[in-house]
Amino acid sequence: MSLQTDKRDFSERTTDGLGDSFMRNAVGSAQDSLKTRRLSAATALGDWEQWRTAGQQIRQHTLQNLDYYLEQLAGNIEKKGGHIYFAATKEEASSYIRDVIVQKQAKKIVKSKSMVTEEIDLNHVLIEAGCELIETDLGEYILQMDDWDPPSHIVAPALHKDRRQIQRVFAEKLGYTDDESPEKLARFARKVLRQKFLEAEVGITGCNFAVANLGAINLVTNEGNGDLTAAIPKTHIAVMGMERIVPTLAEMEVLDNLLCRSAVGQKLTSYITVMGPSAAGDTDGPEEFHLVVVDNGRSDILGSEFNEALQCIRCGACLNVCPVYRHIGGHAYGSIYPGPIGAVITPLLGGYDDFKELPFASSLCAACTDVCPVRIPLHEQLIRHRQNIVKENRTGSMERFQMKAVGRLLSSPALFGKTLRFAHPASRLMSKHGRIVRGPELIRGWIGSRDLSQPVKQQDSFRAWLDKRKGESGQ
Amino acid sequence: MKVSFFSTCLVDLMTPKVGIAMVEVLVRLGCEIDYPASQVCCGQPAYNSGYLEDSKLAMKNMMLAFESSDYVVGPSGSCVAMFHEYPKIFKGDPEWELKAVTLKEKSYEFTQFIVKVLGITDVGASLDGTATYHRSCHMTRLLGEKETPFQLLEHVKGLHMEPLKNSDNCCGFGGTFSVKMPDISEQMVDEKSSCIIDTEADILISADMGCLLNIGGRLFRKGEPVKIMHIAEVLNHQNPVIAKGGSQS
Ligand code: SF4
Numbered sequence: 015m016s017l018q019t020d021k022r023d024f025s026e027r028t029t030d031g032l033g034d035s036f037m038r039n040a041v042g043s044a045q046d047s048l049k050t051r052r053l054s055a056a057t058a059l060g061d062w063e064q065w066r067t068a069g070q071q072i073r074q075h076t077l078q079n080l081d082y083y084l085e086q087l088a089g090n091i092e093k094k095g096g097h098i099y100f101a102a103t104k105e106e107a108s109s110y111i112r113d114v115i116v117q118k119q120a121k122k123i124v125k126s127k128s129m130v131t132e133e134i135d136l137n138h139v140l141i142e143a144g145c146e147l148i149e150t151d152l153g154e155y156i157l158q159m160d161d162w163d164p165p166s167h168i169v170a171p172a173l174h175k176d177r178r179q180i181q182r183v184f185a186e187k188l189g190y191t192d193d194e195s196p197e198k199l200a201r202f203a204r205k206v207l208r209q210k211f212l213e214a215e216v217g218i219t220g221c222n223f224a225v226a227n228l229g230a231i232n233l234v235t236n237e238g239n240g241d242l243t244a245a246i247p248k249t250h251i252a253v254m255g256m257e258r259i260v261p262t263l264a265e266m267e268v269l270d271n272l273l274c275r276s277a278v279g280q281k282l283t284s285y286i287t288v289m290g291p292s293a294a295g296d297t298d299g300p301e302e303f304h305l306v307v308v309d310n311g312r313s314d315i316l317g318s319e320f321n322e323a324l325q326c327i328r329c330g331a332c333l334n335v336c337p338v339y340r341h342i343g344g345h346a347y348g349s350i351y352p353g354p355i356g357a358v359i360t361p362l363l364g365g366y367d368d369f370k371e372l373p374f375a376s377s378l379c380a381a382c383t384d385v386c387p388v389r390i391p392l393h394e395q396l397i398r399h400r401q402n403i404v405k406e407n408r409t410g411s412m413e414r415f416q417m418k419a420v421g422r423l424l425s426s427p428a429l430f431g432k433t434l435r436f437a438h439p440a441s442r443l444m445s446k447h448g449r450i451v452r453g454p455e456l457i458r459g460w461i462g463s464r465d466l467s468q469p470v471k472q473q474d475s476f477r478a479w480l481d482k483r484k485g486e487s488g489q
Numbered sequence: 490m491k492v493s494f495f496s497t498c499l500v501d502l503m504t505p506k507v508g509i510a511m512v513e514v515l516v517r518l519g520c521e522i523d524y525p526a527s528q529v530c531c532g533q534p535a536y537n538s539g540y541l542e543d544s545k546l547a548m549k550n551m552m553l554a555f556e557s558s559d560y561v562v563g564p565s566g567s568c569v570a571m572f573h574e575y576p577k578i579f580k581g582d583p584e585w586e587l588k589a590v591t592l593k594e595k596s597y598e599f600t601q602f603i604v605k606v607l608g609i610t611d612v613g614a615s616l617d618g619t620a621t622y623h624r625s626c627h628m629t630r631l632l633g634e635k636e637t638p639f640q641l642l643e644h645v646k647g648l649h650m651e652p653l654k655n656s657d658n659c660c661g662f663g664g665t666f667s668v669k670m671p672d673i674s675e676q677m678v679d680e681k682s683s684c685i686i687d688t689e690a691d692i693l694i695s696a697d698m699g700c701l702l703n704i705g706g707r708l709f710r711k712g713e714p715v716k717i718m719h720i721a722e723v724l725n726h727q728n729p730v731i732a733k734g735g736s737q738s
Contacts, residue, residue, distance in 0.1 A: 028672065028673060337661070337677050340658075340677075341677060375673070377661060377677070381658075397539065400538060401540075403539055404538075409539070417535055417538060417540045418543055420534065420535065421544065421546055425530075425547040425549070426529070430498075430529045433502075434501060434502065437502055456668055460667055463675040463707065463710060464703065464710055465705075465706045465709040466706055469503055470503065470504075475501065476496055476501055476505035476508040476509065477524075479505060480512075480524050
């Protein structure tokens with residue numbers, strides 16, 4: 015699927031989202047219930063703010079010493095007989111995985127949900143190589159069955175669909191005949207998937223965190239599909255973003271706690287596992303283990319003004335509180351990473367050419383910053399992007415001109431005084447019954463749906479009142 | 490106590506009555522008000538749009554305008570929160586960093602000043618009616634002030650407060666966001682408006698004119714008879730009778 019999921023203009027995509035009342039209801043009610051659940055799960059942990067600080071410190075420490083921990087991880091994985099591969103680009107990452115599969119002469123692949131494999135376009139590459147590939151996370155499986163509909167949330171990829179739509183997809187594509195009850199749908203999918211697990215020769219999973227001193231990876235899933243994907247096939251390939259690493263189990267525990275509570279409002283999700291290359295004498299688990307560490311632009315972010323974005327643990331909490339995401343939905347972002355964190359990292363990974371609108375798709379309400387379990391100042395990073403976009407002259411020339419003019423006006427008392435005097439008479443031309451009905455391009459959209467009163471007359475202005483008051487009190 | 494009044498460009502241009510109400514309340518509480526006339530705008534619109542250099546001019550003007558003030562008090566959580574961002578913005582600038590820190594330390598939002606500096610929660614206001622309160626994002630999250638408006642409203646005689654569903658959700662204003670992305674903003678303000686209408690309150694109160702302008706503008710367009718009041722107007726109110734009407738600030 016690669017990072018970009020939709021090449022149309024941002025405005026076309028948002029129009030689609032805003033017009034999809036069905037999706038907006040689904041997202042809105044998911045947000046509302048997740049918010050309450052998250053709050054109670056967070057409070058149950060004691061001092062949540064202290065936990066967040068711990069999470070932030072762990073992530074910052076790891077990023078500062080990323081080289082050291084990656085080296086330690088690699089050493090430990092190799093010591094245990096596993097393979098580790100550092101991929102600089104997405105192409106390198108997906109070809110390595112394809113080569114392993116080709117070498118094994120494997121045809122049947124099961125996969126558990128992983129954003130980074132979307133980022134490196136892995137599904138596409140493997141299908142082209144002639145593999146039968148099945149997503150085993152229920153959400154991803156539904157999307158795959160629906161002709162690879164892109165994910166719209168980083169934790170709940172099919173959040174934009176309801177059970178009736180899912181029933182329809184299953185009926186059309188898989189011959190499902192029962193009703194839309196979630197239990198029946200899940201049971202049906204489980205039966206299909208169980209067979210796939212047993213047949214698969216290679217299992218591909220993501221990795222929530224790699225544990226450096228163990229040479230192992232940590233998987234957090236709700237359905238246990240990740241564990242089956244890793245454990246049943248003879249070969250397990252795990253794929254991770256370069257920054258998803260912790261020093262030891264102790265830090266992993268803190269982050270898993272933050273992750274589960276922030277993501278789904280649960281103390282812990284159903285399945286938290288630590289796995290890696292099998293030790294000699296193990297009677298179960300895969301025979302071969304590969305870990306692919308994907309850079310794909312991350313080392314450029316490291317140490318830059320966007321460094322903090324790499325702290326992200328992909329919990330999706332910022333999506334669950336974002337009022338813009340609530341109304342436009344995940345697909346409008348045109349990226350596999352939607353919502354506030356998507357608006358920050360998508361332009362970093364994919365460039366401003368394709369994604370320069372995303373940083374502006376925020377009212378800067380800071381709900382995301384407030385909720386982020388590892389304290390990424392998301393709204394500040396959006397402003398930083400905006401500054402870069404302005405610096406690179408990517409905003410319209412009209413806007414730049416207006417901003418310059420307004421900038422001068424708002425820093426000059428003399429000019430502003432004149433404006434106050436002329437605002438009312440000038441606005442008369444654009445007003446009807448005291449409300450502004452026509453206006454410059456800048457406010458046209460706004461007054462299309464909202465009433466705006468005319469600026470006040472000079473004699474009614476606050477400054478005039480102050481002068482009068484001063485005169486009266488003789489000051 | 491000497492207080493410098495920070496009127497914000499919205500109050501200057503659009504809603505002088507909010508400024509007047511605020512000055513009257515503060516004077517009644519024993520403050521001496523001064524008005525540095527060279528103040529203009531906190532720089533937020535340009536800053537939030539990414540025009541850092543242009544916005545710095547406005548910020549510098551504000552630091553100079555309030556240089557000799559003891560306290561700076563404004564009727565907008567959002568604009569005061571912008572003052573609180575100055576130290577980050579001018580960090581490492583030898584000429585301006587200290588000025589930025591000083592301005593931050595002496596700046597307060599109106600309700601915050603009354604409760605936290607003057608130590609008063611009952612200003613002797615009375616207003617008969619049912620109201621609901623919209624928290625502004627910048628006041629609650631960036632300025633970190635959640636409680637003081639409610640502490641003051643609790644003591645307004647005759648006023649009944651109804652809780653607002655999803656009160657943490659943004660109203661869709663976001664300054665230039667609402668003009669740049671009016672369609673998204675419209676959906677946000679629509680949802681906010683419905684939550685307000687569902688409370689059946691007669692009055693919508695907030696401590697931020699930007700949000701009130703946005704929500705009020707939408708409610709008015711839809712013909713909803715909810716009265717919009719800035720909290721300064723509520724705290725300055727002493728007539729216990731208020732009619733349900735369609736007026737907009
Ligand atoms: S930015 Fe923070 S809240 Fe958003 S997904 Fe990442 S860790 Fe979670």
